[in-house]
Amino acid sequence: MPPMQWDPSSEPQDTLGQRLDNAARHLLPSFIALLAIIVLSAPLGLPGAAELLPPLMIGSVFFWSLWRPSGMPPLNVFLLGIFMDLIGFTPLGVSAFILLLVHGLASYTRFGLMRLNFLLVWCVFGLIGAAASVLQWALACVFRLHALDPAPAFFEALLCIGIYPLLSAVSSWFLHILDGKPAS
Amino acid sequence: MLPVSIQVRQALGKLVLPALLLLSVGVMIAGQVEKRATEKARMAVAGTLAPLWNMVSHARAGVADVSNGIRQARHLSEENSRLEAENATLRRWYDVAVSLARENDALKTELHWVPEPVPSFVTGRVVADSGGIYARAVLLVAGTQSGIQTGNVALAANGLAGRVTEVGPHAARVLLITDISSRLPVMLESSHAPAIMVGDNSETPRLLYYPQDTRPLEGERVVTGDQAGAFPAGIPVGTVHYTHPGTPVVQPFARLNQLTMLRVFDFRQAEIEPPGAPGHVPLTHPSHRPLALPFKTLLSPGQEG
Incomplete structure (x- = not known):
């Protein structure tokens, strides 16, 4: 008698409905970020919609990479960044690079960060947001080949820090809903 | 799913992020090298999203109309x-x-005045604010099918808004006069002095290179000049304002942060051909500029090449 072998197909398989449900749960954060990019680039007359978009994206990539990396895999981050660059007037690939760096930092430090309380996470995010803004400013300078006014980068860093509590509250509520098992 | 062991899958999973980072750096370099392809990709994305933005923009216009109507009804008399x-x-x-x-x-x-040609124009709805922190540009739903070409002039209701930089079949991107790469020859209306209006991504572009003996006056009107042959003279741009002593800026007439419609004019400036003159370097469109240096007219026949 041949020795017992582990057969992957003998695992309990999910039904199609369950698999679709799982896929939707994994794709939803990226999808919402995509919608945010499209809506914020439409002329809604909101003050500072153009300035709001990069901090919003940095914040949501950070949040999801920290608390639910399966909802924001690197490939989605990359595609979101490229999409942002294609819609906007930024040099192609800059947003993708910055968002991937934020994602990498958040997912490498997540086991340390998850134990900290909210205020400390906010401080860490403030540092990351400021670094991302400075990097974006530096890359913009490199591609235009002359030094730009650093005021927008400063403003972006402040917006990053300011928007995080609100973003975190909304996303936490959303995460809670996603975690809640469907009523059966 | 490929039959790979868990260790290999984990190792591959760790490689995804560095690979994507490298890929994005590659995209950055490729985007700088292949500018034409980048523009095409941008306009393709904008063209597919334009109907969606159009819908959002219509919905927003509807909401604004209703709220305006309610507000105005109270002050009718x-x-x-x-x-x-x-x-x-x-x-x-x-x-x-x-x-x-x-x-x-x-x-x-x-005076036997020679009449100027009447410019043709099309009007398009602004559907997307495609700039960001480091750029000021908008997207119009009107493209080559409506006769828009690169280099056309976009006017808002009461002043110059910008120039068309990229055109797709259904969408055109207009670089606003406030963008950091915008340099416009302008004229100060009361003194007729030329100047260059330089955008810096703020609401108010700066005035540079005006003659030192005729300084711009506070409140003076600024109109476009025809020095480089890119603009017809006399399109209203804005008024001069001093934020600090010695740094005149232009407050544009067009409300550039809340544009809804733009008229795109084709003044056919490129078709005006000046008669040849020694030392004159003709202004050509950047996309079909010859590769050789345009110094031939300055050199004597034997020195060429």
């Missing part, structure tokens, strides 16, 4: 009396304008 007074003033100005136009016509006939 005062608004009416104010408008009647304004109408009376405007009637007087109408008479003045008619008589001035007649006088102008008469004087032009006296």
Whole structure:
């Protein structure tokens, strides 16, 4: 008698409905970020919609990479960044690079960060947001080949820090809903 | 799913992020090298998203109309009396304008004035604010199918808004005069002094290179100049304002942060060909500029090549 072998197909398989449900749960954060990019680039007359978009994206990539990396895999981050660059007037690939760096930092430090309380996470995010803004400013300078006014980068860093509590509250509520098992 | 062991899958999973980072750096470099392809990709994305933005923009216009209607309904009677007074003033100005136009016509006939060609224009809805922190640009739903070409001039309701930089079949991107890469030859209206208006991504572009003996005056009107042949002279741009002593800026007439419609004019400036003159370097479109240096006219015949 041949020795017992582990057969992957003998695992309990999910039904199609369950698999679709799982896929939707994994794709939803990226999808919402995509919608945010499209809506914020439409002329809604909101003050500072153009300035709001990069901090919003940095914040949501950070949040999801920290608390639910399966909802924001690197490939989605990359595609979101490229999409942002294609819609906007930024040099192609800059947003993708910055968002991937934020994602990498958040997912490498997540086991340390998850134990900290909210205020400390906010401080860490403030540092990351400021670094991302400075990097974006530096890359913009490199591609235009002359030094730009650093005021927008400063403003972006402040917006990053300011928007995080609100973003975190909304996303936490959303995460809670996603975690809640469907009523059966 | 490929039959790979868990260790290999984990190792591959760790490689995804560095690989994507490298890929994005590659995209950055490729985007700088292949500018033409980048522009095409951008316009393709914009073209597919334009109907969606159009919908959002229509919905927003509807909401704004309803809220405006409710707000105005409360002040109808005062608004009416104010408008009647304004109408009376405007009637007087109408008479003045008619008589001035007649006088102008008469004087032009006296002088055998050569009439200027009437520019053709199309109007498009602004559907996306495609700039960001480091750029100021908007997207119009009107493209090559409506006759828009690169280099056309976009005017808002009451002043210059920008120039068309990229055109797709259904969408055109307009670089606003406030963008950091915008450099426009302008003229100060009262002194007729030339200057260059330089955008810096703020609301108010700066004025540079004006003659040192005629400084811009506070409140003076600024219109486009025709130095480089890119713009017809006399399109209203804005008024001069001093934020600090010695740094004049232009406050544009067009409200560039809340554009809804833009008229795109084709003034056919490129078709005006000046007669040849020694040392004259003709202005060519950047996309079909010859590769050789345009110094041939300056050199004597033996020195070429």
